Amino acid sequence: MELFLDPVMLLLATAKDVLPVLGLLVLFQMVVLKRPLPRPGRIIFGFCLVLAGMACFLGGLDLALFPVGRTMALQLAKGAQSGGKEIWTAYGWIYLFAFLVGFSTTIAEPSLIAVANKAEEASYKAVSSLGLRIAVALGVAVGITLGTFRIVTGTPLYIYILAGYVIVAIQTAFAPRMIIPLAYDSGGVTTSTVTVPLVAALGLGLASNVPGRSPVLDGFGLIAFASLFPIISVLGYAQLVQWIVGRRNRKK
Amino acid sequence: MQAGLFGKIFNALGGALLGACRDLAPIVIVISLFQFLVLHQPFPELFSVLAGLGLVIVGLALFVLGLDIGLFPLGETLAEEFARKGSLFWLFVFAFALGFGTTVAEPALIAVTREGARAAAEAGLIDNTPAAIQRYALHVRLTVALSVGAAIVLGVLRILRGWSLPMIVVGGYMLVMLMTVFAPKEIVGLAYDLGGVTTSTVTVPLVTALGVGLARTIRGRNPLTDGFGLIALASLTPMIFVMVLGLFVH
Numbered sequence: 226m227e228l229f230l231d232p233v234m235l236l237l238a239t240a241k242d243v244l245p246v247l248g249l250l251v252l253f254q255m256v257v258l259k260r261p262l263p264r265p266g267r268i269i270f271g272f273c274l275v276l277a278g279m280a281c282f283l284g285g286l287d288l289a290l291f292p293v294g295r296t297m298a299l300q301l302a303k304g305a306q307s308g309g310k311e312i313w314t315a316y317g318w319i320y321l322f323a324f325l326v327g328f329s330t331t332i333a334e335p336s337l338i339a340v341a342n343k344a345e346e347a348s349y350k351a352v353s354s355l356g357l358r359i360a361v362a363l364g365v366a367v368g369i370t371l372g373t374f375r376i377v378t379g380t381p382l383y384i385y386i387l388a389g390y391v392i393v394a395i396q397t398a399f400a401p402r403m404i405i406p407l408a409y410d411s412g413g414v415t416t417s418t419v420t421v422p423l424v425a426a427l428g429l430g431l432a433s434n435v436p437g438r439s440p441v442l443d444g445f446g447l448i449a450f451a452s453l454f455p456i457i458s459v460l461g462y463a464q465l466v467q468w469i470v471g472r473r474n475r476k477k
Numbered sequence: 478m479q480a481g482l483f484g485k486i487f488n489a490l491g492g493a494l495l496g497a498c499r500d501l502a503p504i505v506i507v508i509s510l511f512q513f514l515v516l517h518q519p520f521p522e523l524f525s526v527l528a529g530l531g532l533v534i535v536g537l538a539l540f541v542l543g544l545d546i547g548l549f550p551l552g553e554t555l556a557e558e559f560a561r562k563g564s565l566f567w568l569f570v571f572a573f574a575l576g577f578g579t580t581v582a583e584p585a586l587i588a589v590t591r592e593g594a595r596a597a598a599e600a601g602l603i604d605n606t607p608a609a610i611q612r613y614a615l616h617v618r619l620t621v622a623l624s625v626g627a628a629i630v631l632g633v634l635r636i637l638r639g640w641s642l643p644m645i646v647v648g649g650y651m652l653v654m655l656m657t658v659f660a661p662k663e664i665v666g667l668a669y670d671l672g673g674v675t676t677s678t679v680t681v682p683l684v685t686a687l688g689v690g691l692a693r694t695i696r697g698r699n700p701l702t703d704g705f706g707l708i709a710l711a712s713l714t715p716m717i718f719v720m721v722l723g724l725f726v727h
Contacts, residue, residue: 242582246679249571249578250551257567258558263550271547274539279678281536289529293508301511322511329503335540336681338500340708342541343549343682347689347700382666383657390650397643403702406642409709413673414681419504421585421674449669452712 239280247272282335286419294326295426302430316377320370323427327369327451330420331362337414344407352407357459361411364458365451369424372450376431379438382446389453396460404463411459412452420451489545493538501534540678548679549686556690565637572633575687576711577626579680586621589674590614593667600663603726616726617719621671624718625711629684632707636691636698642706649713656720664723671719672712684708 254262262268301319331337337358345354375385397405428447432438559568580586594614598605603613635642657665684707692704 242584242677243679245582246575246579246683249574250555250683253567253571253574254551254555254558257564257571258555258562260558263554268547268551271543271545271550274543274546275548275679276543278536278539278541278543281532282540283536285529285532285534285536287529289526289533290504290508293512293526297508297511325507325511329507332503333500333537335537336678338537338541339544339549339682340685342545343685343689344701344705347693347704352701382669383654386669387654390654394647394650397647403699406702406704406706406709409642409646410685410705410707413708413712415673446666446669448673449666452673 235284236276236280239276239283243272243276243279279335286422290419291422294423295430298322298326298423298427299430302427302434319373319377319427319431323373324366324370326423326427327366327420328362330423331365331415331455332358334415334419337361337411340410340414348403352404356462357407357411360459360462361415361455364411364455365415365420367458368450368452368454369427369447371454372447373427373431375446375450376428376438377435382449386449386453389457393453393456393460396457396464399464400460401463401467404460408456408459408463412456415451415455421448424448424451489542490538493542494534496541497534497537500537501530505530544682548682552683552686553690553693556687557694560691560694568633569630572629572687573626575626575680575684576629577622579677579683580625581618581622583674583677583680585674585677586618586671587614589667589670590617590621593617593664593671596667597663602661602663613726616722617667617671620718620722621715624714627718628710628714629687629707631714632688632710633691635706635710636688636703637695639698639703642709646706646709646713649710649717653713653716653720656717656724660720660723664720668716668719668723672716681708684711 251262254260301322338354341354341357341361344352344357371385375382400408424447555571559571591614594603594610594617597603597613598610603609631645634640635645660668685705688707689700689704692698692700698704
């Protein structure tokens, strides 16, 4: 019974998100710009694909990854609590889990794929789509690991954010100019459908299991980490590429 | 000719499916590794997990394909025609409507503002009644949607004028830090997280297409250096606006 009901509900829910956007676009195209839609059949087909794709994607995540990921995050958090004396080895698995989950979910993030493809196209292949995504994913991984470290140690959020901002400002002065807008954008792109639910489960699980932390005050903030550190890693990646290219040229 | 079209679609779909498998492989490896090595447990309900994984792969492939066929071309055509028509007023109205409209109904935003309102009520910032909590959540949500609309307008203006993005963003960061000092403590964490929540899976590609399309059409603008940056602004302004709201409410 559920199997028959769920896809329909899911499709309707997705349509509620996508249709207003389509409506807005068509309205402006027809009424304000007074132009007919270019190739309407193709565009409607594309929208149907987006709709069906999002419904399948979200439904599949709910069925496969989220239950497993959530129980895993909770079990790890509980295990850490009973770890007792050897805090570093007990929390070691959590940091490793945070890092790997941050990395692997970001690689699969649909909106990041879209933006990275667009960047490759807009830069005439000077920016590699996969390279950009790996840089962003490394940034998210480091960010979330630091975020869990913050929850475990209970240090205030704004200190980390302030330090991150200072690093971004310094890097901005030295990084190649063409990468800067893209790097800033990659901060906001990373945190949507796949990463947020798993990461939120990890954060809330940790905050409610580590003694002395409150889920309300300490459970939040992981998303802020995940949107700050990709900026640093993408700027760093561009600086590294620039440095390598510069060294090679000097040798010649 | 029809057969050729279908052949093309099948080819594209095959490529997209392969890409989706590659993109999802890391998650599958990480989750199974932890399940077997650390937690020493077999998968619960292996069948439903596998079925779900199949759905995720198909879904990701269809989504990426659909963006290329439908969403990206439409967004770029719109941007080009706005630029050609030169009607600034309507371009700004469109930019604001796009930012506001896609944000205000965002499920993740609704969920987070509700949590935030509940936390604020517990901290005693607002009355602990359902009506007050609901009103507070709505206010925060509208503030965020307004700030995203404003951010897209500002970003479009930046592309038109060719302003430097680092100046705006670093200035914005300074404002965020300044507001952190003055805003009530309970709203700071919420405000920081709201910056990341606002940009959804449909909005991001569309806004990117708008920016790149505009930068490509306007002479003297580079699609890479001028076309990107809209999302960055859209995740910066909600932090500032929500903390300003916090100042006014408390």
